[in-house]
Amino acid sequence: MLFRFKTKSQELALVLTVCWVLVPFSLSQEEQTSKSSEKDEKGRKVQRVNVVAERFNFTPSQIKVKQGTLLEITLTSDDTFHGFRVPSMQINQVIPARGRGSVKVVFDAKEKGTYSFECSRPCGAGHTMMRGVIVVE
């Protein structure tokens, strides 16, 4: 034995210290692997993007993606409930209010073009201005 703990709380303190060191490290590892895994199980290229909805805009509001890619959009809100609708793709999802998690939408970028998206849930005076585009090139 190299060291002995006088009390249980000292032992707990060391365990907590070790966790603080290890947890951020394992999180950063996970981030690296998700960035490098660009293909799904069927060999399709996957591009992931996080979009934040907030009265009255989406950030980013322009998303560029290469044709043939599956675009995986993770949507979160920084205030109230919003919606994410791509009228031309039959996509319409509710974005939960801040602190209530996120929602994922998969956009199949089959054909080149500009696809507009918009908020689909009335959220205030600027609701109809809350829009953006996905550009497939």
Ligand SMILES: [Cu+2]
């Ligand atoms: Cu809205």
